[in-house]
Amino acid sequence: MKPLLHPLALIATLLITPLAALAEDLSDVVSAKLLPGWRSADGTHMAGLEITLAPGWKTYWRAPGDAGIPPQFDWRASQNLAGAEIRWPVPNRVDQDGMISIGYSGTVVLPLRLTPSRAGRDITLSGQISMGVCEDVCIPVDLTLSATLPKDGTARDPRIAAALANRPDTQKEAGVTGVSCAISAGSDGALKLSAQMRLGDTGRDEMVVVETDNPKVWVAPTTSARNGNTLTAETELMHVEGSSFALNRQGIRITVLGGSKMVDIKGCPAGG
Template sequence: MTRIFLTLLALIGGLSAPVLAQSDDSILRAELRPGWRLADGDHMAALHLTMAPGWKTYWRAPGDAGIPPLFDWSGSRNAKTVAVSWPTPEVFFQSGMRSVGYSPEVVLPLRISTRGSGQDVRLRGQVQLGVCKDICVPKTLRLDAVLPAAQTKVDPVIAAALASVPFSATEAAVRSVRCTIGAKDGAMTLRAEIDMPARGAMDAVIETANPEVWVAEPKTTQSGGRIVAETRMMHVDGGAFALDRSGVRITLLGKGQAVDIRGCDK
């Protein structure tokens, strides 16, 4: 299958000399898989990242030890929105800190909502991400590619990545999600009790709809047949804030499986 190669540009500010001596090819290889046009007029493409042995990059919520990826598609044409699908990530522990991401490679499907279903898409923009081993190297991927409307053959690599995204709450037979809010040591606390069939040991990642709210790494336990995740939250400016329970997103990560839960029942 034809692949469109991206231009990699390292952001070198503040990096040490040994890192500057390394080429992008020695750490990270990136490709845009052009994908195919869907029956509803959307286009499915993907960003394929391959890291050197021992290196990793990060999930949308990378943990305190990670670098969150940022996407800017503002230069694109015939693209209303670009939605990233996140395959099930791994949990890494280093120096007592947890991060969430991918190693040694990841395929990130990109579903592009088009303005004209019969027209090609020009996908143009940049992706900022961190690639880490013993140190972290920030990268900017600049891309400019035409995705043809006439291409309808499914890319099996992208299809496999789509198949590995976390289960929804419905698919995982989640029965209820009860969230209790409190306060401790100047921070808001959240206790989420998730009633669902047992899936073995799982770690929780909790996000909110407000990007200015910091969420601590949850403590995840199993009690009375339920998964319990407890965390603390603070606004980045230290002020008070209201928590929208419907915007709470809980991802449970287990060995080779994950569950994506949107919102609390009460």
Template sequence: MTLMRTYLAALVALILCGMPAFAGGDTTGLSKVELRPGWRMADGTHMAALHIVLEPGWKTYWRAPGDFGIPPQFDWAGSQNIDAVSPKWPTPDVFFEQGMRSVGYRREVVIPLHLVAKDISADIEVSGEVHIGICKDICIPARLNFTATLPSAVTRPDPTIAAALTDTPFTAQDAHVRAVSCKVKSGKGGGLVLHTRIDMPSAGGAEYVVIETDNPRVWVAEPDSHRDGGSLFASTRMMHVDGGSFALDRSKLRFTVIGGNHAVDIHGCSP
């Protein structure tokens, strides 16, 4: 926690205006950042994207960064004509730092943003902040401030965003996941221990499992995982950050299997 507070004290302020690259502030580790305005889709929703290019050797983090990483946070306060925003995370890489696993992106990432407009016939005015971590030998949290107009009249897809959408993890159905079961027991010293069995074909090579809950106040340790035939097993510990007890809703658990060939996004498990 002391290390994290040190990192947070080193916030980098960057400015994005529409589609152009950032300007101003300390740009250490960042080569280019832009908000791609995207296009209005047939159902009236809008697809835009945050495009980040890092300097060689630098990386940034996925929505669940692991034991050594800074989770990205989005704040859309100040935006107009927005009902909801959902990031569509491309398949991340797994890397190890100081003996700990982290999950993220090397060199470049395009994060599609699916926006639901309150009035589908009007432009969307986006104004907000994105907090990300960028790391090389040290980690520097960066605060990206941006303002952009997403026009309702543009309907032609952006090839860069479309390519990022094809790189998202498979659904459980597409990956032929047959069953997911979980067993929960009390952990020594408090918290819970979760044992998960995922019946699915191999995702290729070494397979890493990331487990998320719907409660941001619950810490989830890096799972121990192994494959046995047609099943992937993962075990992890969970603790509330305040040290208290908490309820675990199995239907709200999220499992991401990252393999050498592809990743799989799985929601929920049965007892």
């Protein structure tokens, strides 16, 4: 079963301006709605969360980059819902004075793959969404949404379908022929992770993002270097409470963002 509460993540370097949130009419900055979508042949339901931002404003991907607010989703008030998974479309990168943020502007649809508790019945999807929206300042926003997703809905929504198509390449699709990770002691109790991947060029300004399946593990910004078809990425990981932790190699997720291609790599075994 997929968790219904998106795990909290550490917000490391972002200036939040609460007074701006009080001064702004947030409906002029961001709005969101649920797209009912369709019931798939396997019994799951494909819905969509459509977020619309005012010109000049942006919000963040699941890993927001050097500075940003990772979005959080709480679907626990829903009925007939056993699991919820977001299928993230390819985000954009924004360089702000040397700090890279990763996210979306304009209108973005986040496809939602939902598993009902009881097959063949409607799902009542009710969500609390916490996200950051930024222009010159960043404002934390809380949204409450609810919709009934009918069990007999079969018409595919082109907005959701387009977002599903705009996804990263898998390892196989990108021709990744080898992935391995070396783990060693880092500074101040952190773990140092060095990942090597064999894959072709993904375009200019290549960037690597490392995530883990432990919401209490903070991952430092990653440095990367390429030698032909070998891409090496290094980072440090630390428990947010300063305690020791075990790193699940299967729970490591590496995303390579290049100027022409984005690649999603899941799992990082030890080198041979």
